[in-house]
Amino acid sequence: MATLPQLAWPGSVPGGIVFNEDTEMEAVCKAETSRAEALELSKATQLPESTNCLTCSEDGRYLGLGHSQGLSVWCTSSLTCAADWLEDRLEITSLQMTSMAESSYLLGTIDDMGVARVFAYHCDTIHLLSVVNIMEDINKRSICLAFELFHGGQYAAATISCNGAVWLEVHHFPSETWLKELEMVASQTQEPNFLGGVKWSPLSVATKIKPPQIPAGTALEGPHTVQVADFLTYFSALDVDTRSRQEKEQSFNTNAEKRKQTNGSTRCCTQHFLLPCAQFSSDRSQRELPVAVCVWWTGDHNLLQYSLQKAPKNKPDVEPMPDVLWPNAKKILCSAVSRCTRYIALGLDSALVSVWDRQSGSQLSVVSMSTPDCAISRIQFADHWHVSTDEVHLLLVCKSGAIHRVTTGRGRPCCTMPLTESPKDNGDLPTTSTSVPFLQSTFLVVQRNGKMFLQDVINKTTVRCLIPPKSHLIATPCNPVYALNTKRQTLFIRGDQDSSCRASSKDDKDGQSHLLIFRFGECDILKQFIVSPPDSPQQEETQSFVSLEETCNLYLQQRALSVDERNKALAQTWKQLQETAAMAQQRHSRAAAK
Template identity: 45%
Template sequence: MYNMKSSTSSEMTSVSGSARKLRKKPLLLKLTNASQLPQNTNCLACSDDGRYLCLGHAGGLSVWCATTLNQDAQWLQERLEITCIHMTTTGDTFYLLASIDDMGVARVFMFNLECIYPFSVINSLEDINKRNVCFNFEISEGGDYGAASMRCNTDIWLDIYYFPVDDWMRELKDPKLSANMKWSPAPRVNKIMPSAATMTDFSNMLTHCLVLEDTNEPPRHCTYHFLLKCGHSHGQNKPKSAGCPITVCFWWNGSYNLLYHMLSKTTKSKQGPEPQPSVLWPNAAEIVCSAISRCTRFIALGLSNTLVCVWDRLAGAPLSVCTLSTDSAFLRLQFADYCLACTDITQTLTTGEIHLVVVCKSGAVYIMNTKRGEATRSAQLSQRPKDSGDVLAVTASVAFLRGLSLLVHRNGKMFLQDVVNGATVCALIPPTNHLLATHCTPVYALNVKQHILYMQGVQESTLCSSSIRDERPSQLLVLRFDEHDVTKPYVVSPPQSPRLQAISITGEEACNDYLHERALSMEERHKSITQTWKRLQETGAYVKNC
């Protein structure tokens, strides 16, 4: 729907003022060597409440106390290596774990105090020739749902599972049931094939607006996001729990369309037709990357024509459409946590300023600042690096540090950057004679509650003594941000989990808020239109004189 670069209201600006701090030598914060890690530690995850750290490694997984770094529990199995792990809090003493091993098998575990219980194998290997391989598996915050990207030979699809966490916690408390290890099943409530993105039957008017997807290659990847309730209440209907996601949005590589599926707790009949998306948002170019805000109200899409669209789910319309002046395709998007966080804006159409970091494949980084009723402003934070080692491997928003992001380069250099103002706050360095274990794909986790960074490191001496990764011991490196003066001014208390924020307004209230907001922004919109016409006249005069 957005294919005219001249229609965007964005203005490309240069980083100045505070950006000059980038030229100064930043302060150094040194990580400390905290503990020896298990052999072949491939992944780390921290619980939502900051109490536990989960490690995936050769032979299984372990759960450590996040403060003392002592091991509280482990689950081991021979000839198995966990390569991906997720962890979420489901109760006061219960935590749900989701993992993928080196054979593409996805599993679900429940951790309760000192034990890890295996609850479900998502894709068991019954026939090695027809086995389903999972290459991405995530659980929603709170553990109500899970989504797994699956592949079998040339076929690819997205499985949605409902996890009966309340039943599982009740069964764990029952000694008879826990002794028999007979848990309630985790039903697959949806199997979504790529064909659902192109074969949807919509009304004639909407069909004329859709961009037909005519690609020669089949989709190879699916990107998805769990979305919390963000809409209007109707009549006397009782709203669903704000703590449980109600929708999953997703897109297939090569697709122009962002699709939505309503989440269910019941299994769909196998004899029924293939489930169709409940909502479809078309675009004029292929989607190459996406991101959601912490409150899940805002969805950012990066398109192949260097266009960025930020959708406001509550308003049901784009908040911003901006074209970046770059000659490189987008690699990833990231919402920057800022002081507005996601508190009041989830219940009103009035939004604070949204900050979006855009990373290009060339290594260049941009920041977009947008607010309803105002022109989108964009600035270049860093240019295309001359050395491949300076390309960013990690850009992660640090929720407890206002406006700061963690940047890790492929050469192992680490920085905390104020992405809003374009200033480097400090550089992070490993302990003496230590390096990051894997520069291109660093293994790390952020403890939002305790303000701690965990990162996998390795001693330089072991790199010289052995070239085999399996024989190379690694260490857990730790940085506690509260202990350093340079980061103390940025420390904020993250807002209450968006899972616990009720979002329920009537359609009439939403309409009134929107009209009120339009009236307040009239002067700013008129100014923007005047500036646009002035630039067009200047451009026309320049072309005429040439």
């Protein structure tokens, strides 16, 4: 295992400057929403039956649709079906799309039976390239819980569950070979004697990651007995010990049925592909390929980083070991990486946020939110909000519906600012709050009651309300089916016909769902917000390092800038340790007296 970086305790100390929340914010937001003008619907067209998911290609040319009969690819300019792949009694529930080459696209899907597939759209035809989790034995049926394609189609990550066990498979795609095979098939289909039945090149598993386990016979005796080489075992043992204590507490406070559900629940994982941080290589194509994947498991405190180097041929079944360990004092609730993957942000229990800098291998900051009971449900980077090269902007969405902005950076105080408060009416609870990449400091908000609007989170004003036609409502507002087209600055969202209007409709087809299209670039008010995000994640890197010496110098400079902040954190940590030790001593004294 590679040498581990600093084993600081992110989340163990509060830090940063916190502003008080604006108690009148909710009333102001409601007033602004009522006064905001509506953005007119640009177009609407009928969707296939039971359209469950939408996705857009990076170049904005195509829209992918997953529905109850398979999947379809539409042209976004004409809104006509370019190709489809249909199969009876198969329902696509998850869909992703990425460009493999010019006019060639990969699609990753999951159906309602938990089967993941990889398709290619090429020359107006959809080809099934591979089934990720083929069911060979019905007694060992595997289910794909999540499937993510990496930008460019070289890698994909699949979370697989089978008979209570769960693991992460990172697949390497033979993209160049597939392109050649697709070109060959396209040329052969022009021949009258072509029979089809193409055998595509198979996938290869780059790495298979299982939840960390403690070696048999290992006992957690305390930090004083741990050697440097045993850090991974020690922190894994901490996770196992914490989970076992939480399960015991839950089992004690619940009835038998709930206890059965708790003990039988499946652990899931969240992963992020990581690009090279230091640009030592002059080959740009190599800098745009992932070199590692970071993973954390539900209920754990540790973020683990694994290299994507292939396993040795003579030891194909060797379980990979993490190269880097990022320990946390609190349980991880959510995570995000910046587009350039240099920064990793973790939303922790007890309303804490930890940001790591992969390039220096050190912690950038620890932020304590203003309300300790604020449970963070989602965290994301607002990369297109950058006003300086040494600032990092984060957006936090809480379970209560409140949204906060965090600004941090090396050698500067952290700043948190509430953008929206948690609504008092459950109908106003936002179910979708996402940053719009092509609109500066603008959020797309969909509420539980079906209301949808664009909000300027800097000035805390509603820019435009997005209202469907009177005959339709936003479909499943608790989990809306939508896609943002960055190139065409367009929102595609599914709308279902209102039941009251359906009863008076004479045409049965009017009861089907429609694709509602809002073109933001056609609105004069929104033109002032439009920005051009970088096409490549590596375009966000503003510094290039040609030697290891320059990288070390940068690290030392950053450490010097943050010395005051680290000294305050250290003093606070010692204070908390003394208070904890005093409480433990009091409990021990009371127990001895009894």
